[in-house]
Amino acid sequence: MSNKKKIFISAAVLFCSMLTQAQESSIQKKKSSKDPIFSNATYxxxxxxxxxNPLKEDEFYSPxxxxxxxxxxxxxxxxxxxxVCSSFAMFPGVPIFHSKDLVNWTDLGGVLNKVSEFNPHDTGISAGVYAPGITYNPHNDTFYMIVTAFTGGLGNIIVKTKDPKKGWGSPIKLxxxxxxxxxxxxxNGKGYVVHxxxxxxxKELYQGHRVIKVWEYDLEKDQVIPGTDKIIVDGGVDLSKKPIWIEAPHLYKKDNHYYLMCAEGGTGGNHSEVVFISDSPKGPFKPASNNPILTQRYFPQNRPNKxxxxxxxxxxxxxDNKYYGVFLGIRPNEKDRVNAGRETFMLPVDWSGTFPVFENGLVPMGPKLKMPKGVVNKTGKDGFFPNGNxxxxxxxxxxxxxxxxxxLRGPREHFISIVKKGLQITPFAVNIKELKPTSTLFYRQQHxxxxxxxxxxxKPESEKDLAGIxxxxxxxxxxxxxxxxKGKDTYILLERTENGQSEIVSSAKIDAKGALRLQVKATGDNYxxxxxxxxxxFENLGNPVSGDILSTNAAGGFTGALVGLYATSSNNSHPK
Known part of the structure; x- marks a missing residue:
């Protein structure tokens, strides 16, 4: 090939490349000119x-x-x-926190943060990934996070790291x-998995009959050892009473005894924590005589601050060389609805006898705990996660x-960008009612x-465009x-979707020449x-509406309510 021809081809390639870049730039510019920009958000x-219940110097709040x-x-x-905690179809998967003292926690993000490895793109919000375990193995200086993933055929998986602050390895399917x-x-360094x-x-005897199994674990292959599985709890503490949903097992060793602690009763009003003892990690396990060691099921339903x-x-x-327990609980609103979802609580644990017992875990729980000796409460300051108000x-x-x-169902980075004026959301052609990743930046309702x-x-350009909360x-x-x-006019609307059926509650034609401020204010069940x-x-769009549909009582599932900055180019919510 002649040099002239080479130069010509090179010039043509360069021109095409520049043209493509210019076209992409033009498309991006045109696209971004209509994308919503959120300049701030306040919760x-x-x-x-x-x-x-204000805190004293030596106290902290639970949850x-x-x-x-x-x-x-x-x-x-x-x-x-x-x-670590459950995250379901929220992304990233399995939120992880770090602390030096059990009081002040730093949010490290999510363990499963690569969509190529964990992709809940087509799952209901209560699927995805839940009920993780995390364990540090001093024998090889390695952390293990093990969890069940209800997406992409993953099933039970395990990931490892030497340092949780620096990220995790790829999931290993178990x-x-x-x-x-x-x-x-x-x-002795041997590993065991319980589930x-x-x-x-x-052999299923009744609805909700479950068992706890143990497997030996091969640390070299990172797999359970075939044929080593054994049922160590059948049904629960007392099979004759038909206990339901024995689950969330954890093994511990203390004073040459092995302890198996599990949830029993289902993750609702009958939920509890029970414990068993054995001389071997593979059993037989004998239940404690004082089970349950934690529950709130025995008290009046109308008790205050429940x-x-x-x-x-x-x-x-x-x-302080004292045991503590973390566990889930709920704080329903005045209509006994569960909008904030299941939260992470803590209690000190008395393990001075044979069995551990949650201190004040069998009486109605209050909002405050004594801090471990020498700890200073910095929650909400210096980058530590806040609690209370x-x-x-x-x-x-x-x-x-x-x-x-x-x-939700995918990374926030796929639709957000920080621009000079704030946060820009590039809308997906997906609305909030679809089982797909949505272009919504979510924040958990925490009160x-x-x-x-x-x-x-x-400035929406058509009826297909919508942005807001x-x-x-x-x-x-x-x-x-x-x-x-709607036509040539701009409208603001409130749509309620219950059991998949949508209706416009209120709408109004507006003339927004500048920035528009939006607010949702909840007082218990009234939003x-x-x-x-x-x-x-601020002026109200219609009257307060019920938060009933934002509760698990109405919607079912396992998650709490989320509030988010939302944009879509596939809107089907149309004003009256």
Missing amino acids: VGDDQIYKS ILQGCYPDPAITRKGDDYYM AFDGIDPSIFFDD NDAPDKG VDWAGHADLVLGP FTFIENFTSEKLDYRWIG NTFSFSTTLEY VCLQNENYNYVFGVTR QFSYALNGGD
Whole structure:
């Protein structure tokens, strides 16, 4: 080939490349010109219980993680504590926190943060991934996170790392069925996996009959050893009483005895924690005579400041050489609805006798605990996760977005970008009612009384365009509060979706010349949606609506309510 020809071809390739880049730039510019920009967001928690119970110097609040952070599991290496929780179809999967003292926690994001390895893109919000276990193995200086994933045919998986602050390895698929796995390492370095499973085929005795299995674990191959599985608990503490949903097992070793601690009774009003003892990690296990060791099921349903559903626990030795337990519980609103979801609570544990017992875990729980000796409460300061009543202000000026902002069924990074004016959302052609990743930046509802507000710059170009706020329990139960078009006019609307059926509650034609402010303010079960035009005061869009559809009581499932910054180019919510 001649040099002239080479030069000509090179020039042609370069021209085509420049043309393509120019076209892409033009497309991007055109696309971004209509994309909504959220210049700020503010969440304010204002629950009365915290006003009535201010902290003293040596106290901290429980729950330690408010909002939908259920199924906690915890481990320790030296003076470093790591805790994980369920995340379902939220993304990233398996939120993880770090602490030096069990009081002040730092959010490290999610363990499963690669969509190529964990992709809940087509699952209901209560599927995805849940009930993790986390264990530090001192024999090889390695952390293990084991969990059940209901997506992509993953099933039970395990991931490892030397340092949870630096990320995790790829998921390893494990060869067993069932849910709620955890891993235990004995003094001699041997590994064991315990999990919930169905009874042997043909031996199921009643609805909710489950068993706990143990497997030996091969640390070299990172697999359970075939043929080593054994049922170590059948049904629960007393099979004759037909206990349901023995689950969330954890193995411990203390004073040359092996302890198996499990949840029993289902993750609702009958939830509890029970414990068994054995001379071997493979049993036989004998139940404690004083089971349950934690429950809130025995008390009047109308008790004030109710904490309920306590169970699904894990134990760790604290900085004061005393045991503590983390577990899930709920704080329903005044109509006994569960909107904030199942949260992570903590209690000290008395293990001075043969069996561990949660201190004050068998009486109605209060909101405050004594801190381990020498600890200073820094929650909500210096980058530590807040609890109690707090205000979270986000101006979208930091390059690193707070980990409390999450995606649904996919990464938030697929639709957000930080621009000069704030956070820009590039809308997906997906609306909030579809089983697909949505272009919604979500924040967990963490109080029964709260407000969430944002400032929005947006000019919808058609009826297919909508941006605003969404309050979501799941794809079939939610409120959409946003701005769209009808003909040549701009409208603001509130849509209620219950059991998949949608209706416009209120709508109004607006003339928004500048930024539009949107707000949802909940006082228990009453949710009021308001907007402010052109720097004016907030005005209500219709009357307060019920938060019933944002509760698990109505919607079912396992998650708490989420509130999010939402945009779609596939809107089907049309004003009256």
